[in-house]
Amino acid sequence: MSNRVAIVGIGQTTHSGRRPYVNDGELIYDAVTKALADADLSINDMESVMLGNMDLFEGHSLNDAMLNLYSGAAGKPGFKMNTGGTVGSMMAIQGWYHIASGLYDLCLVIGWEKHDEGPATPAISTITDPAVDRPFLVGAIGGLATVSVAYMQRSGCKLEHAAMVRANASQAAARNPNAHMREIYSVEDVMKARMVMYPLNLLMCCPTSLGACALVLASESKAKKISKKPVWMKDHVTVHVEYGGAQFGIGEKRWTSHMEAGAKLFKRNNITKPMKETQVFEMYDPFAFAIPMWLEDFLICEPSEGWKLIEKGALKLEGEYPVSPSGGVLCTNSIGDSALLRVAEAALQIRGDAGEHQVTREVKQALASGFGGSFWSDLLLLSKTMD
Amino acid sequence: MAGRAGIVAASMTKFEAAKPYQHLMDLVLEVTDKVVEAAGISLKDDVEAVISCSQDHWDGRTISSMPIPDIVCSHLKDESKVAGDGAYAALYGAMHILSGDNKLVLVVSHCAESHTDGTMIENWSIDHIFHRMLGLDYTIGGAMQARRYMDKYKVTPEQFAKIVVKNKGNARKNVYAQEAMELTVDQVLKSRMLADPITELQKKPVSDGACALIIASEEVAKKLTPNPVWITGAGNCYEFHNPGDRDLAECDALVKAAKKAYKMAGIGNPAKDIDLVELSENYAYQEMLWTEGLGLCGKGDGGKLIDSGKTQIKGELPVNPSGGLLSGIPVTVAGMTRVAEAVWQLQGKAGEHQVQGAKRAVVHGCDGLCGQMHCVLVLEKGGK
Amino acid sequence: MKPKVQEELIYLDMTLKLPFKWRTGETMGEFFRELKENGILYANQCPTCGRAFCLPKTVCTRDHTRCTERSKWIPVGPKGTLVTFFMAEQSFLLPTTGEMLKIPFAVGIILLDGAMVTLQHQLEETDTEKIKPFMRVEAVIKPKEERKGNIYDIVHFKTINE
Numbered sequence: 001m002s003n004r005v006a007i008v009g010i011g012q013t014t015h016s017g018r019r020p021y022v023n024d025g026e027l028i029y030d031a032v033t034k035a036l037a038d039a040d041l042s043i044n045d046m047e048s049v050m051l052g053n054m055d056l057f058e059g060h061s062l063n064d065a066m067l068n069l070y071s072g073a074a075g076k077p078g079f080k081m082n083t084g085g086t087v088g089s090m091m092a093i094q095g096w097y098h099i100a101s102g103l104y105d106l107c108l109v110i111g112w113e114k115h116d117e118g119p120a121t122p123a124i125s126t127i128t129d130p131a132v133d134r135p136f137l138v139g140a141i142g143g144l145a146t147v148s149v150a151y152m153q154r155s156g157c158k159l160e161h162a163a164m165v166r167a168n169a170s171q172a173a174a175r176n177p178n179a180h181m182r183e184i185y186s187v188e189d190v191m192k193a194r195m196v197m198y199p200l201n202l203l204m205c206c207p208t209s210l211g212a213c214a215l216v217l218a219s220e221s222k223a224k225k226i227s228k229k230p231v232w233m234k235d236h237v238t239v240h241v242e243y244g245g246a247q248f249g250i251g252e253k254r255w256t257s258h259m260e261a262g263a264k265l266f267k268r269n270n271i272t273k274p275m276k277e278t279q280v281f282e283m284y285d286p287f288a289f290a291i292p293m294w295l296e297d298f299l300i301c302e303p304s305e306g307w308k309l310i311e312k313g314a315l316k317l318e319g320e321y322p323v324s325p326s327g328g329v330l331c332t333n334s335i336g337d338s339a340l341l342r343v344a345e346a347a348l349q350i351r352g353d354a355g356e357h358q359v360t361r362e363v364k365q366a367l368a369s370g371f372g373g374s375f376w377s378d379l380l381l382l383s384k385t386m387d
Numbered sequence: 388m389a390g391r392a393g394i395v396a397a398s399m400t401k402f403e404a405a406k407p408y409q410h411l412m413d414l415v416l417e418v419t420d421k422v423v424e425a426a427g428i429s430l431k432d433d434v435e436a437v438i439s440c441s442q443d444h445w446d447g448r449t450i451s452s453m454p455i456p457d458i459v460c461s462h463l464k465d466e467s468k469v470a471g472d473g474a475y476a477a478l479y480g481a482m483h484i485l486s487g488d489n490k491l492v493l494v495v496s497h498c499a500e501s502h503t504d505g506t507m508i509e510n511w512s513i514d515h516i517f518h519r520m521l522g523l524d525y526t527i528g529g530a531m532q533a534r535r536y537m538d539k540y541k542v543t544p545e546q547f548a549k550i551v552v553k554n555k556g557n558a559r560k561n562v563y564a565q566e567a568m569e570l571t572v573d574q575v576l577k578s579r580m581l582a583d584p585i586t587e588l589q590k591k592p593v594s595d596g597a598c599a600l601i602i603a604s605e606e607v608a609k610k611l612t613p614n615p616v617w618i619t620g621a622g623n624c625y626e627f628h629n630p631g632d633r634d635l636a637e638c639d640a641l642v643k644a645a646k647k648a649y650k651m652a653g654i655g656n657p658a659k660d661i662d663l664v665e666l667s668e669n670y671a672y673q674e675m676l677w678t679e680g681l682g683l684c685g686k687g688d689g690g691k692l693i694d695s696g697k698t699q700i701k702g703e704l705p706v707n708p709s710g711g712l713l714s715g716i717p718v719t720v721a722g723m724t725r726v727a728e729a730v731w732q733l734q735g736k737a738g739e740h741q742v743q744g745a746k747r748a749v750v751h752g753c754d755g756l757c758g759q760m761h762c763v764l765v766l767e768k769g770g771k
Numbered sequence: 772m773k774p775k776v777q778e779e780l781i782y783l784d785m786t787l788k789l790p791f792k793w794r795t796g797e798t799m800g801e802f803f804r805e806l807k808e809n810g811i812l813y814a815n816q817c818p819t820c821g822r823a824f825c826l827p828k829t830v831c832t833r834d835h836t837r838c839t840e841r842s843k844w845i846p847v848g849p850k851g852t853l854v855t856f857f858m859a860e861q862s863f864l865l866p867t868t869g870e871m872l873k874i875p876f877a878v879g880i881i882l883l884d885g886a887m888v889t890l891q892h893q894l895e896e897t898d899t900e901k902i903k904p905f906m907r908v909e910a911v912i913k914p915k916e917e918r919k920g921n922i923y924d925i926v927h928f929k930t931i932n933e
Contacts, residue, residue: 145857410796
């Protein structure tokens with residue numbers, strides 16, 4: 001039986017496209033300070049400090065060591081992981097392993113990115129094999145555009161539905177003081193935006209943001225002592241799917257990493273009606289088709305039902321099943337912290353501390369996801385109570 | 388904590404200055420197949436999660452673990468990547484087991500230093516605002532550290548050279564080693580000067596290769612092998628980044644990491660309680676400094692320790708009987724090969740460089756300018 | 772101390788360049804040799820599950836069987852089906868060359884006839900109205916004297932009416 005793990009401190013910077021007078025270390029320090037203040041602890045209480053981001057985006061190798069004065073890791077144990085879009089959720093999961101293993105009681109996990117300092121899209125393009133497909137992948141957007149086309153073809157979802165998703169997200173982000181793009185857009189505004197990568201126009205792609213997020217994680221015994229509102233990390237799964245076959249359903253039933261992740265997590269936790277048994281989902285949604293498509297893929301709704309839920313307005317902040325009430329990755333994407341923000345925002349919803357973007361229904365259990373590389377999925381289940 | 392985490396099997400490639408006929412993933416495949424065979428398991432059915440270890444800059448690839456799941460049969464399974472030294476990945480693998488989440492994991496690391504120019508990557512790990520444009524790399528930083536070490540503790544270049552003679556000499560018995568040489572102190576000192584006092588033979592050569600481990604829960608490990616190797620202690624720690632924020636003649640982070648690992652393993656007197664050490668010396672002086680940090684001798688006594696002959700393969704406390712990093716092991720893979728070597732020693736499978744009767748080994752992984760991060764693991768055979 | 776005006780006090784401009792020499796390995800090397808010498812696209816077949824991979828794989832991703840047995844390689848394509856696509860209408864910096872991408876740039880995920888996994892390559896057609904999932908495409912391969920044994924030996928995929 002694993003030691004139980006709780007989130008006892010949550011901190012994030014405000015997110016933006018540029019923050020001229022802040023360097024990357026100071027950015028991290030900002031999030032760390034806020035998380036520690038939220039937990040009412042000091043950096044000296046932390047037994048291990050973990051930092052995650054994407055090395056090639058800023059061009060720093062071993063940046064966990066380079067920035068350890070700011071992260072608070074200097075003179076302390078720590079780890080660095082790097083798994084693409086899932087790096088944030090992987091930081092939370094890594095913290096979970098540190099504590100669940102019994103080796104640590106209090107850990108600080110940090111995700112960060114400073115997108116204005118390096119070229120993100122060329123860096124992402126290097127995820128593929130240099131000999132064969134690197135010349136033909138144009139950043140993450142290229143890959144996401146291909147799955148969007150396939151989804152429209154498969155489900156009957158239209159560009160207008162993606163525009164609706166983006167318009168909803170803009171309204172949510174407007175209520176989140178930490179979000180990057182907080183302008184409110186109508187469906188028409190979104191449809192009129194400049195095409196970047198067909199079928200995704202500028203507003204249907206996530207922005208390049210800078211920001212950091214930090215969580216303080218604690219073991220059961222510590223959490224009960226130090227926190228009035230611990231949020232329990234009840235379960236997590238990580239799944240990868242082979243490249244180029246199953247996710248397009250070639251010669252077999254279409255089965256993606258999200259599908260496997262949803263199936264595993266719900267089965268292990270006896271969840272049969274995810275939209276009832278969890279009350280909010282902070283999804284890693286880096287493009288406008290993600291919410292409808294991936295709600296289907298996580299087995300939360302039926303195939304081809306995702307865009308219909310958008311039409312009904314069911315996924316809005318005050319709707320029947322709020323998805324990404326923070327505005328999601330669509331409005332804030334500093335990759336190294338994007339997936340950790342999902343966990344942080346889901347935890348805030350459970351605590352009831354999300355402020356203006358707190359959802360209207362009572363939240364007992366929440367989902368948070370990460371998506372990275374070409375096909376990795378992290379799915380986490382957070383809970384107000386331990387069991 | 389769910390029992391103990393046991394290392395069932397280990398594997399590595401032969402280390403070479405370049406492997407022109409192999410794709411980077413062919414290295415991963417080679418060690419994966421070897422370790423799975425050695426453990427007598429099925430990669431598809433028995434391995435629950437894979438922890439890989441590599442760094443984006445060295446692979447020239449964002450998310451350097453991108454191609455790995457396909458190679459290690461991770462379709463619809465868990466794969467994650469530690470971006471740091473291989474010893475950290477081994478520790479993370481142990482956490483997967485100790486948490487009770489997994490019963491058996493594969494840990495694999497790879498790097499082909501020959502693909503690119505490592506000094507640039509070393510330079511990019513240095514604070515970009517103040518120090519990077521000075522052109523520091525690990526060798527220049529190492530020279531600063533070696534010099535400060537010589538000034539403070541009066542150790543000598545001859546003592547550094549003795550480390551090289553020992554390690555490259557030990558490598559002659561290790562079939563996986565890249566550079567096995569019979570050398571004299573004089574030859575080491577007279578090889579090409581890189582950054583005073585570091586000469587070419589005192590630096591780890593450019594190397595390509597990979598390493599893998601199978602780590603399992605106590606119950607599973609005992610079923611798979613009569614001699615599992617238990618991870619009984621673990622500690623890791625960061626050093627202050629800026630060389631000016633610390634005394635380079637000390638390795639405080641290593642001291643902290645070692646103390647934590649020893650406390651967990653119940654080691655009171657490391658010089659007596661340990662049978663064997665495999666550590667990560669990127670430069671000859673580092674072995675002396677790290678032996679001090681690991682508490683194998685007193686502060687400033689690293690020179691005396693090598694002079695005493697205790698750390699020779701037939702001495703009381705063999706250090707790097709495999710030939711160490713000086714015989715050629717790539718970055719990131721380095722710490723994991725220390726673990727693998729110690730596992731083989733404790734299982735009695737080390738071959739010609741076998742240390743007789745070893746029961747408890749300490750392994751050490753590190754990375755960065757002048758040793759930025761250290762990870763210490765205590766490995767033991769037998770016990771409860 | 773924060774400056775009064777929120778302006779950058781100073782920037783440090785740096786360009787990081789790193790030369791690489793990647794090894795293709797035996798499997799991919801063989802694929803490129805066939806492409807260069809004979810202009811044929813090959814898929815390698817898994818002896819266990821029978822799936823044919825183009826682009827070739829050293830091991831099967833599902834059952835970990837080695838797929839290097841040369842007699843099991845089968846020619847695939849050059850015709851195939853477009854599974855899905857994207858089209859870049861904004862230019863980006865290319866990491867492979869350091870140059871800007873020439874737009875419009877359409878890329879298809881293509882299943883070659885006879886293969887069981889997809890490959891990604893450029894499409895000749897750049898009018899999104901004319902590109903439809905499941906349409907038929909064919910690889911345009913360079914004449915022998917121009918082939919170098921790399922992925923650019925395939926110029927692009929053209930639309931065919933079938």
